[in-house]
Amino acid sequence: MASKKNVCEVLLDSLHVAGARQLFGVTGDALNPLLEAIRGDERFEWIAMRHEENAAYAAYSQAALTGGIGVCAGTVGPGALHLINGLYNAKREGVGVVALTGQIGHKERSTNYHQEVNLEKMFDDVCAFQAVINSPEQMPRLAQIAIQRALIGREVVRIELPIDVTEEPVPNLRKHYHMVTEASAVVPPQSEIERAAEIINKGKKVAFFCGVGCRDAKDMIIDLAKRVKAPVAHTLKGKDIFDYDDGPVVGMTGLIGNPGGYHAVRDCDVLVMLGTDFPYEWFLPDGPEIIQVDCKVENVGRRASVTVGLVGTVKETLERLVPLVQDKSDDSYLKTHVKWAGKWLESMDKQGSLENDGEPLHPQLFAKAISDHAASDAVIAADVGLSTVWIARQMRLKGGRRLVGSFNHGSLGSGLPSGLGAVATDPKRQVWALCGDGGFGMAMQDFVTAVRYGWPLKVIVFNNSELGFVKMEMEVGGYAYNAEATHLVNPDFAEYAKSCGGDGVRVERAKDIMPAIKAAIDSDKPFLIDAIVTAGELVMPPHVSVEQAWGFGMVKIKEGILGLKGDHKQWDNWKEEIKAAL
Known part of the structure; x- marks a missing residue:
């Protein structure tokens, strides 16, 4: 018997089985039949974004927070292409996103038709699978393949919907239909697990280095670290899993890490890398024995020379490893690094103290105040740039807090749309988007989307009128300050938020920070804090080499010479940096 459902309706059935309920996108021509199918389907909500790239970031955020899939959509040609950057972020973060794209009719292909783009070629690198629906009969099977790969494989996939196919009825639905919705655990061979245990048992200075793959195994890792007296360092993506209050946790390594985390990883004789x-x-050592556990074989040994590589999910691998590991009594290595981390944490808290009230304000004050007063289960959406530094150093994400952002892809402008995806997923959950002025300026058109749907998103814009992280990169690379490239001319962002129908406040004094944060928390509208902060804040890594110190000094000499030649913006830059340091 012929089906009465068309291609779009069958697609929605498959998305529903996989747990999707919202689609973020911008509609048009080829997607209009999909919107018509959604109109009469109470299972789904179409979220009308103002830019497709933001839609893809929102879908990423939803997938990251739920562990399911996110869905985004763009129509033919340019609408589809706008999705790509956000989809690359989803790919690099390892979450499952389904991109729905329209396409021109078959008879117009290869004629240089209006908005014609070969989307298969354009999406070939970012998508693990592309389902091009050339006939209605293909939809059930190709949709299942694509959606299962997104959901179980944590991959980005694309389903192409040509305008001349989308409204066609699907002639035969499959009698037996089962969507795989639960991922399987992966366990390494027992012999390799035993090898890893032997190495840990022989180690005198064992350290753990943990990433986002440890989310389901935190308690087991902390207990094992206590037994073997191992400091636990973690990545930025692991910050919402591990906290300094968790006993042996010493924080992050890397450029924005701290001395405790840096030296714990660098100075050990056995490093256990878990889910990272x-x-x-x-920043990884090249001398000690390294054990790496990861569910993806391509990750094992990619960054460092590994003694034992265990291909497995962290929780299930540790369940078999832990009983084989012997307790240790010497806790001197652990105590040293916990002490270093504690001293560093005290200095970060001091930097963020409201008593540190010099003007322009230090951005750390805002980050710490939000950390101290945000909800215990708040979602923090991080933009790329110096705002990420303040999240890493001044914010605590213990308890039920979560962190989303563009950590591997590193795309400016991701903070606001990642926050939109989070608040769309659960409007009752407190969501903060922490953005630089450069990043917010790239995505600010979708602040009005939060207004449209009544989402009480909290946004802070660290407004220093600079591409601050780029400025720092220039100086680290030996290049003098270049105001023409990095200086920004900004509007009053708080007034912009009000003009969109939200609310906001501009903050220039330390005494106004807490009232602004309280107003944001209490607001039932989208609320923006325009934080006027110094552009002179210097970010120091956990370890400064002689070469780095020499290079930074030479940059300052170059800037002085340029200033003497009449580039007065160099003196302004120096004044900002000196004021920030005092």
């Missing part, structure tokens, strides 16, 4: 593909190999 940390990309900065120069």
